[in-house]
Amino acid sequence: MKRRNPRSRNGMSMHRHLCLTFVLLIMAGPAAAAAPDGRELYLRHCAACHGENGYGGVGVPLALPDFQHTATDEYFIRTIRHGRPGRVMPSFTRLSDEEVRAIVEHVRSWHEGPRPAHDPAPVKGDEKRGARLYREHCAGCHGDHGQGGHGTGVTFSRPRELPIIAPALNNRGFLAAATDQMIKQTLMRGRKGTPMVSFLEQGLTEKDIDDIVAFVRSFARNPLPHNEVPADEPPLLMAETDRPFDEVVEAVKRAAVGANFRLIRVQPLDQGLAPPGQEDQRRIIVYFCNFNFLYQALAIDPRVGMFLPCRVTVVEDGDKVRLLAINPTRLSRLFNNSELDRACAEMAEIYANILDEATL
Template sequence: MLLRLLALILLGGLGCSQAEADLNGAKLYARNCAACHGEKGTGGIGIPLALPSFQASISDDYLRKTIHLGRPGRVMPTFSSLKEDEIDAIVGYVRSWNSGRAVTYSDKPVQGNPTHGKQLFQKYCVACHGVNGEGAKGTGVTFSRPRDLPIMAPALHNPGFLAAAPDAMIKATLMKGREGTPMVSFLKQGLKEKDIDDIVSYVRSFEKQPLAGSAQVLQAENPVIVRDSPYDLKTTVENVKTAVTTHNFFYGRVQTLEYGLTKPETENPKQVIVYFCNISLLNQALAIDPRVGMFLPCRITILEKPDGKVQVMSVNPKVLSRLFNNSELNELCEQMKQNYTAIMEESTL
């Protein structure tokens, strides 16, 4: 209450009303969060933040740390560029959807037997959270996950989660469950409080284990793959079209780099893009992360420089894994990089 009074005094002294402060939080949320979590927190790629059982089980500190640290490899990015007062404003806006009081948790570690906790985890938790706590697959409420699941099980073996969630919060979630999600109360499943302490201790032990695969994001050596062509522009384009088909893609079309950006008569004919696709690969990519559709179909750019030399280039697909912060894209992006490189090298031999 004292903090709220101080805040009101400061806001008044600065000539800013509480409504204006809330509006700032709404704007910050709309700019940074709504695309994934929904305009009103109903979910999407991200979890439904407005879900009453979620709001009732997490602290403001958990929200702050989650925004600041993100979830490496699990789509939720880090917002380390946001200032503390901006994060506080977002948290305040998110809390405006909930009429209840925010819960607080002790930072005191839960004492349990992690060895027994691992046995219980394997029996009760792996179906949703994965064998090693890597989390469920998919990116939220999209066709990349079963429609009968209202929420994706989070990755517990993740440095962002472990830094944000105190033992007491994990324990409370296990004991009470979360209504409206597959997370049930383990007390109602027949476990005793001591058993739950053991599971919490095992989850906390993830901090001492090697980073989970689901928390790893590929680092691209270079964001662009470039090869010099010994051929003229026309020959290089035909070579790329041929190489595309020999690598199980179908050729789509060739258009200038400036197509649609300027008048047709002013387009530069010495800068072109070859589009190609593999339907099976396309479906696989969209099922992992629908946002990949922004970069499809596949494309390779061919440029003739002023000195007459020709270059072939494309984006390094491994950048997508890092850009989308989605470890599930790692294998696919590595495969796509190899495909792009092989096509470009074959066309410039």
């Protein structure tokens, strides 16, 4: 076949052709360069919890063959988008669809073999009977109400023999992501390498499993009240007073000691930034600690270590003295860990009392 190339016939169309190519290059160039790198995105957003190679950590392993065999791409995408509210696993709402896809492709690259197809067909079962079976076979790990195991993966509180924490099944994020078929496959197969065993091998029948799936699905109708932190919870607790600076600092120390804390140190805000000896002594941080509380909080979630020891900042500002503390109630939301809520509420109360005592 004879090919025609009209563009090369005269200078004018050649010129147009070049312009067009140029424009196309400009349009295609950045788009091609921006093709998301799944590995890089995974390392940035997921690896800290799920491990560089998907072997797990704070988060459950993602590389295990049995998991990869039952999880659909759809399940991954929805899990990344919804997260698991209150269960540490964040929701990633700002990643583009392409970025989420690229992450899924990266996670998939750890496993050879076919990916399961998305199958929305509901599993029919006897929910009441399923509830009985659930109490007998599942509640010990996943909790009476499907609230999941305690702790957050790598915590001091989890029993040593359970290297992986049982996920919450009564969780909006999980229920939005998992199909009946996936739950069923998980129960049939189990996940080798984790405490989650195959319940067929445990002697349950497929009918038993269908009943349990029906019960697990019923969680969607009876969600646990999830104590989400109100959106208007301020990031900082603040107070101000007309009392003299030195008096306020002493009052903060007294109040902390009175609340069973040990003073650790008082340090200028700009220590290490200003030349030694020239720090601003009217802008200081009082550090204090209560070891019981510290261990308790760390056992719930090691990441609270970032905000410990406890501290109150005291700043002289004209003829006022201002006090600032991080609002611990915001931490639970930051960490997406509802187990922290109680400890954080307690700590918020203590901070509020210290600020009160120092400013009254």
